[in-house]
Amino acid sequence: MNVLFDRLFDTQKNKKVFIKYSENREPLTYEEFLLETKTTARYLKDLGLKCEDRLVVQIRKSHHVLAIYGACVQLGIIFIPLNTSYTYSEVDYFLTDSQCKLFVCQPDMEKEIIQNDKEKQFITKTISSDYEGSFFETIEKLTPLDFVEKRHENDVGAILYTSGTTGRSKGAMLTHKNLLSNAETLANTWRFTERDVLLHALPIYHTHGLFVATNIVLITGCQMIFLSGFNTKEVIKTLPDSTVMMGVPTFYTRLLKDNQFSKKLVRAMRLFISGSAPLLSETHQEFERITGHQILERYGMTETNMITSNPYDGLRKAGTVGLALSDVSVRIVSLYGNDILS
Incomplete structure (x- = not known):
């Protein structure tokens, strides 16, 4: 097994598209x-x-x-x-x-x-x-x-x-087990289906781009638009064909600085996710003002993969990383290992 x-x-094992490219390349099934x-x-x-x-x-x-x-x-x-x-x-x-x-x-x-x-x-x-x-x-x-x-x-x-x-x-x-359970949990938590198209502009030597983004695509059988990196013009070009985007805070601040970025541009999107670094409350609020979308912030570590996430349905609090994921336990301890708050 x-x-x-x-x-x-x-x-x-099907002919469905796995990867689309922004440049003139044939998609990969x-x-x-x-x-x-x-x-x-x-x-x-x-x-x-x-x-x-x-x-x-x-x-x-x-x-x-x-x-x-x-x-x-x-x-x-x-x-x-x-x-x-x-x-x-x-x-x-x-x-x-x-x-x-x-x-x-x-x-x-x-x-x-x-x-x-x-x-x-x-x-x-x-x-x-x-x-x-x-x-x-x-x-x-x-x-x-x-x-x-x-x-x-x-x-x-x-x-x-x-x-x-x-x-x-x-x-x-x-x-x-860690890689599989995390992919299954995140796919369920963030409501991924085979109809989704993930805009993938992250590196794949890091847990965010590989074990979060790519594993979710693989386990749900959806598509991803595979960019070599984050380029504002390329991202704006591909957003209308996407339903989900995962990024780091700088992705979102760079989009907000571009005059072409608008609510109309992201009308096909259902979810924006941020991680790998804290997202400023100001960025969260400005993004919602421009697009009508609340960025979903989550938290994880290289050693564990994802640990917590703001809810898909419900209030996403700016400056917070949400609650523990399913089958994950979280506790706050002192420097010496004593419980402070469960």
Whole structure:
């Protein structure tokens, strides 16, 4: 049994669109995405990767990253995405600390590794910004792999490095159960259905863009408009075709500064969600004045995924992050661990 793979990836065997792009590119269907995921799994297996090996990826945002993530879940490989702005000296620490078996990176990063690490204990494969590189040299000739590794709900599925602690960044281990239950809970809490279209302008090396946004899309079988990053003009162009947007506070402040942003522009939208940093009350109020929508603020951590959310139905209080999600317990404690308020 591998419930995470079954629920996120293997259930969507249809020709429905999974990813739309803002540029002139053909959309990607769920069927095509699953095919690439299973072919990537074959490729990883042929490279010698096995269950519980660690795969680190640091490349530009693309559906190829998502296919690698899916292939890792399929084979029980632990998926470790890294911020694309990390330098070699930072990456070197993560590769060593994580006991990396395969590093998928940009060609320039591979050159630095070859120059500086003569005794590396991992394989490197490249994917460039224009989606070429050694990762693709043989993969297109391979057949999809149907084998799915059995995984227990408490097995680690991913590691996200976080600087939210003292000292050097530490890897937060996220289990299959954590990833699945959080996606299910958020999809229910925020009323996602297969008819939704998520505007995705977030990075996918962070829990917000990957394990919140993308996992919800996968588990509900809806669509997403996949932007390479947040560009105000691109977001304004795609908002009329979207129903939900997830963002950080700066996304919303930048939209409010644009004269084209209006209530008419967002008439198809049903929900705006904010997280990763506090949203100012002034931004919340101004956004509601312009659009008629109250931004839904939620709270989570890299170590846990999402913990609390303002309600979908009911009052969304500016400057607050709402109540504990279903099956999540929250308590406030003192510095020494004593209960202050349950």
